[in-house]
Amino acid sequence: MFYGVKGTCKKYQSTWTTNALFAATYNLWAAKIPLIEQNRDAQTIETTGVTTDKKGKRAVMTEKTLFMSNRLQSFGNTTGNAEILESVQYPASYLNKARDTDVIGICNAVLSRAVANATALTAYGVTAAMITDLQASITAYSATLAKPKNAKAQTKTATENLTKLFKEAEDLLVKRMDLDIELFKVSKPDFYSQYKTSRIIISTGGKATALLGNVTAAENGEPLKNVTFTFAPESNGMLKSASAVAVDTMVKKSAEKGNFRIPSMPEGTYTVTVKKVGYKPQVVTVNVANGETTNLKIEMEKN
Incomplete structure (x- = not known):
């Protein structure tokens, strides 16, 4: 959706560039996108x-x-x-x-x-x-x-940054740009109409998204089975906008080789609670983007 809004605004840049109010908000919002992309790439760093x-x-x-x-x-x-x-x-x-x-x-x-x-x-x-x-x-x-922990820390930081950046970007859209676009409803109807269309999130029913997980023991890298992952959606702008999709808490368990797969999952940010008897529980945050496969890798330490 963000790319759709950006593309529309770029297409009609000559229309709004002289409007100081809209231009200032757009520039603030557009500056969030490369930061989101950087942290998205860091979030999916391969620790294997x-x-x-x-x-x-x-x-x-x-x-x-x-x-x-x-x-x-x-x-x-x-x-x-x-x-x-x-x-x-x-x-x-x-x-x-x-x-x-x-x-x-x-x-x-x-x-x-x-x-x-x-x-x-x-x-x-x-x-x-x-x-x-x-x-x-x-x-x-x-x-x-220290290397696996450093890689894990980098992924965790990137995930936390994504949560913050998505909220900031969505707030700029909802609280400012979605309101200021009304300035162009009569004078520039094509820009107004296409902006409104780009702000609609088309529900895929989760079919185009998936999450792949893997969990290992920190002390030796061996896969862990029967680890419970509980995914709770966060109440951020992304999930609110996708209100057409019912987002419920999901629970998955790792299989023999420490892997699990969620074939369908609404996009958004999730708080993930990871538990296994004899190991320290963990709570992490993961962002799932529409049409992309998200990888979640966890290392668990013994109590």
């Missing part, structure tokens, strides 16, 4: 790549740590060093399930033992390069920890 990179670096670090732990255990058994044995016996399942900060602590502990016994470990197949590689893998994984 960031999470995949994090998982890959964790796998490399874990593999190198398990190898080093194996060599240290062999060394400890051969020399009868109980202290080393007790400090490096971590099964793969334990490392895979450990929280981010915990797994880094474990890997650093193994690394410390390897550094302290580097000379002796040469006979057990451990080279200086292997110890250096383990250190590098820990550093590389540690550097990824």
Whole structure:
């Protein structure tokens, strides 16, 4: 609808440009559109790549740590060093399930033992390069920890900005331009008529819109099933204008791979409550635009 209004006003610019009142309001309103577009693009930022990179670096670090732990255990058994044995016996399942900060602590502990016994470990197949590689893998994984959260924070901020910008733009239309267009009803009937037409939101019954969701565990990126998503429409200008569409609260649950899909959804801004037993609940905001597919990606932290 915004693009329709903008196109009409551009077409008849020579008609209203000398009217200081209408021109001032239009310029304020038109300035909101590029800001909406920028935040729309930021809202749909792809965080999957960031999470995949994090998982890959964790796998490399874990593999190198398990190898080093194996060599240290062999060394400890051969020399009868109980202290080393007790400090490096971590099964793969334990490392895979450990929280981010915990797994880094474990890997650093193994690394410390390897550094302290580097000379002796040469006979057990451990080279200086292997110890250096383990250190590098820990550093590389540690550097990824903040990236998914940063991407998520960027998406959240963009969504909050969109809610504010849509309201500001709609207020300018409803409270000023929709009123001031009456100045042209008699003198410029074509402009008046086309403006009124562009302000009508054609209901698609939600068929042209859809939302795709995905939810994963923050600690390891694994998909989470049976996560409940409750979508409550916000009372902003967008939904009020689309009054022809009945907008009700919707509830969806994630499937085996953490995915869910809403094939039909009226456009507007929604408050989304995300819940799963054993995890911290979240509340986010998402904007659904007519004719576009919106992606919602959530990472949940354990209680």
